[in-house]
Amino acid sequence: MALTPADNPLHPATLPDQETVIKRTRTESMLLNVGPQHPAMHGIVRIITELDGEEVVNADVEIGYLHRAFEKMAEQSGYLQVIPYTDRLNYVSPLINNIGYCLAVEKLFGLETTERAKYIRVIMSEISRVTDHLTCVGASAMELGAFTAFLYFIKAREYLYELIESVTGARLTISYSRVGGVKGDLPPGFRESCLGAIEKTRKEIKEVDALLTKNRIFVDRLKNVGRISKEDALAYAITGPFLRSTGVDYDVRRANPYLVYDRFDFEIPVGEHGDNFDRYLCRMEEMEQSFRIIEQAFEQIPEGPVLLDTDGTVMPGETMVDEAKMGRIENIRNVEAVIDPTLDGTTKVQYRNVETVNKRASLPPKEDTYGNIEGLMNHFKMVMMGHGIRPPKGEAYFPVEGANGELGFYIVSDGTDKPYRVRVRPPCFTIVAALPLILKGDSLADVVPTFGSVNMIGGELDR
């Protein structure tokens, strides 16, 4: 029996013609939700994409999944107790956060740390910046399938973590910086071990560079993907390697040099296309520049104390009394006494309305705290509620160059021992805010490398 076209629904004669098909077809965009917990998102963020085929037409980013109320907690604790919280802001480069916060409080005090402390802060910041870039580049390469690069970079990061551990006693959450300096001096032999670790890290970077930079698959995934123009980047207040990849050479270390960054010779790598590949190259080059800064810092670093001794110029009232009791009056003859009703228990009631500046800012060295009663009392006076350090009334904003861009601390002081308001200007916040603009027009698969190059750090983004 012969089949007629009517028996076969797929027979060309029974199919509607092209025009009818087009007329009947309804097109609509598709919503696709990525996250909050997604293997290609290192960090928790939710990206809702609107897709036309594979092309991203629109995107909305939802954040706040790691909101831990840093700013509220800072208002509840003393100035020194905020330091551990700052470790956990950008947990990939905690030292920069530490140092940035302490610099902001020092700005409120009008303090300037010792030379050696400044150099130590620079060295530790740069080590931290390298660990951050290693993690960022490694993780985003892993998300593109280059697992080897990730393993190499985590191995290199381990060398640097060991260095950090030898200085601070912890690998990640270090709480190393103090208002007025750093917790302790560099350990003996640190220079050699640091330079050795830098050499080993350089070797790893070179190896990964050979694996990735000219790798066709890797380059094709990154080039011309996630582009943003110079004007857009500035309008969205994007800073750091992300901004530099578009061709703007804004780096806080160069624009507003803090610590001793004006004494080093280093380059600021700048891209031209503002795409993912340029960001990758910028980060790779910045690591080399950080190594150069560390090497120069070791050449220049002077000997000396690492924690500020604040009675160098102006002496607190009680120290003056102590000195006079011991008969040592030569030193204090020309020194102006600072009335400090807050620390002298008996006079506190009398001077209830008097607000004076307490110049004492730094904790005593740990050896003193554990070794003698004066050190222990001094320590308690600094950390007890209602007794801690008291910057004068006022407000200050201090920007430092974090690994992701400008990290600013805006602190309002009301003259008590707790900060009235601590605001962090998170570097990756503005980049994530610009994500919808960056993703638009790319395909869905490009979300992964673009998001990797943002280097979103939840602790810093959501605080």
Add this chain to the structure above:
Amino acid sequence: MEMTEKATGGYLTSRLNDMIGWARKYSIFQYPFVTACCGMEYMSTACSHYDVDRFGAGLPRFSPRQSDVLFVVGTISHKMAPVLKQIYDQMADPKWVVAFGVCTCTGGFYDNYATVQGIDTVIPVDVYIPGCPPRPENVLDGLIKLQEKIQGQKQEV
């Protein structure tokens, strides 16, 4: 099971329960629920230097349906808690949960309006690894504790 002594005759005897436990504890497919700082130490543990593969837990699965140990790595906020609960519910039995870091154990020093005070208020937990963040050695110790627990328990098949 002391394999070396008893296997000399070319065969070994064991109880089925022990045998399944032994197999399960060395083939952990973990789901890293990485949210925060502890993720950095999770990465260190998983990579070549500390190499969690030596303990039979080297293969992270990024789908809850394919994994049997949920590593909750990092602070869980009130906004994230429903997601955690949903992922736990999606995992197939038998399943275990490791609370990685002090924030997941008790909330740590984030005693505030936004943070869940320990994930055991949301899902059951088998092993707690304290530390802020725990060192990789500490994580490996926690993993061994989990393996002991898996070996010792009654195996549901």
Add this chain to the structure above:
Amino acid sequence: MPVPCLFDQNKMPNLHEQLKAKLPEGVLEIHAQHGDETVVLRRANWIDAALFIREDPAFRMNVLMDLTAVDGRDLKWKPRFEVVAHFYSTEHNHRLRLKTPVDEKDAVVPTLTNLWPSANWFEREVWDMFGIRFDGHPDLRRLLMYTEFKGHPLRKDYLWNKRQPLIGPKN
């Protein structure tokens, strides 16, 4: 006792004084504590000043670095809130801080989103944390907290450990 300044005061561009000369009736107060040049504006002049510092060749503030708020309840500020914005100019490499007081009863500030897109999320965060609304903002939703959350946590009258019931999984 005066607080020593770590900045070279001769090198400061004195933007705050220039802005005061430009908008004498809109400026409530200026200071340059610790070298941060600051202008406190009336709310009515918030947009005028923003437009001016964006376009004027002596200012050219092309980056809105940060925007936040401070709740002055414990300091008995009248009005209660203050919105604080930090600007930066890549051309001149200088910074300026603008502030405007906001009353609790009428907590609305005109939005800066049309001038600097970065204001979009900063303002959403301020709305979320302080409950200050931004007039003309395209999409004023909560940013960090979830929609079921009641209250504005960074206000001083929100207790720091006041927890709200957990919300269940959606679907």
